[in-house]
Amino acid sequence: MSVPFLDLTAQHVEIGRHLATELRRVFEAATFIGGPDVQAFEAEYAEMVGTRHCVGVANGTDGLELALRAVGVAPGGEVILPVNTFIATAEAVSRIGAVPIFVDVDPRHLLIDPQAVKRALTYNTEAIVPVHLFGQVAPVEAIREVINGSGVPIVEDSAQAQGAASPAGMAGALGTVSSTSFYPGKNLGAAGDAGAVTTDGADIARTVRVLAAHGSERKYVHERVGFNSRLDAVQAVVLRAKLRRLHDWNACRRAAAGIYGELLRDLHGVSLPEPAEGNTDVWHLYVIRVPRRDEVLGHLSAAGIGVGVHYPTPLHLTPAYASLGGHPGDFPVAEAAAAEILSLPMFPHITVDQQSRVADALRLAIR
Numbered sequence: 001m002s003v004p005f006l007d008l009t010a011q012h013v014e015i016g017r018h019l020a021t022e023l024r025r026v027f028e029a030a031t032f033i034g035g036p037d038v039q040a041f042e043a044e045y046a047e048m049v050g051t052r053h054c055v056g057v058a059n060g061t062d063g064l065e066l067a068l069r070a071v072g073v074a075p076g077g078e079v080i081l082p083v084n085t086f087i088a089t090a091e092a093v094s095r096i097g098a099v100p101i102f103v104d105v106d107p108r109h110l111l112i113d114p115q116a117v118k119r120a121l122t123y124n125t126e127a128i129v130p131v132h133l134f135g136q137v138a139p140v141e142a143i144r145e146v147i148n149g150s151g152v153p154i155v156e157d158s159a160q161a162q163g164a165a166s167p168a169g170m171a172g173a174l175g176t177v178s179s180t181s182f183y184p185g186k187n188l189g190a191a192g193d194a195g196a197v198t199t200d201g202a203d204i205a206r207t208v209r210v211l212a213a214h215g216s217e218r219k220y221v222h223e224r225v226g227f228n229s230r231l232d233a234v235q236a237v238v239l240r241a242k243l244r245r246l247h248d249w250n251a252c253r254r255a256a257a258g259i260y261g262e263l264l265r266d267l268h269g270v271s272l273p274e275p276a277e278g279n280t281d282v283w284h285l286y287v288i289r290v291p292r293r294d295e296v297l298g299h300l301s302a303a304g305i306g307v308g309v310h311y312p313t314p315l316h317l318t319p320a321y322a323s324l325g326g327h328p329g330d331f332p333v334a335e336a337a338a339a340e341i342l343s344l345p346m347f348p349h350i351t352v353d354q355q356s357r358v359a360d361a362l363r364l365a366i367r
């Protein structure tokens with residue numbers, strides 16, 4: 001019997017009735033762009049993250065671009081980011097005409113390495129983007145220490161970490177500003193594309209809001225050339241319903257991670273993910289490392305187990321970034337990881353039985 005990589009249907013059963021009523025209300029009011037649901041979601045999300053402001057946007061990539069622009073990133077500026085992230089992190093930089101400066105990651109958690117950030121810092125650095133990858137919190141405090149008073153803004157990419165926290169606070173509230181994605185498969189997912197920017201900075205929030213609405217705060221008064229990147233009411237209604245369950249669903253993911261830990265701990269040669277001391281991870285992905293990864297992946301797929309690789313090619317070796325002149329060997333930690341990482345099925349409603357089937361199939365695959 002197969003196990004899907006991600007199954008959102010149980011989430012939708014939980015919220016289905018409530019959602020039907022709420023969606024009917026939106027259609028009856030026919031306020032599809034902006035309006036009370038968007039405002040209410042923004043307030044509720046800001047409260048959950050612990051920031052003063054939240055601005056809903058059309059997707060996480062736009063959110064990052066708008067956040068970077070709002071802190072002053074301009075064409076030709078340098079933005080430091082980890083080399084193992086989804087391409088959107090770098091795209092947001094490139095779309096401004098700024099230059100992504102890739103850095104390597106730590107071997108244990110595959111999160112941006114603060115010492116590598118320190119080495120990459122120049123007078124042209126206009127922002128640093130730690131990515132809270134796989135539901136872990138990136139070392140924002142350590143980055144702040146190494147950049148020590150340089151004033152370079154920290155723009156968090158929180159797309160994979162809604163609800164994650166370190167002792168310093170929630171992902172999304174640790175830097176100068178943060179962008180998150182509500183792509184349907186995220187821990188907090190919309191019914192389509194959506195995203196949000198969170199910050200304590202009133203000016204940053206205002207800039208993002210104005211840029212996202214054709215450069216205007218008041219209708220037909222355009223203070224600058226902007227974009228069209230708004231969160232719509234239908235998505236806000238879905239997100240409000242799911243936000244109420246986010247902490248419970250994240251707790252289910254943590255329990256599932258614990259069960260994988262039990263089921264897989266004796267598997268020779270397989271290394272399991274370990275949360276950093278003191279942090280609350282939200283297990284967006286459960287990423288193990290295995291030798292002969294592609295072979296193992298083939299066996300698991302043949303056995304009906306949904307698996308993924310996040311991500312198979314570090315960005316300096318991706319054709320889209322060939323023009324930056326990256327070579328194999330430039331980022332040894334991320335490159336070694338890219339050959340071994342394997343993401344197992346992980347979602348709040350995964351059952352112990354499904355996880356046992358994954359473990360049995362993995363045991364056969366690595367023999």
Ligand SMILES: Cc1ncc(COP(=O)(O)O)c(C=O)c1O
Pocket residue numbers: 059060061062085086088089131157159160180181182183193194195
């Ligand atoms: C780390 C990371 N950054 C940025 C994004 C971009 O978000 P979106 O797909 O909403 O544009 C994603 C998700 O897709 C992501 O995983």
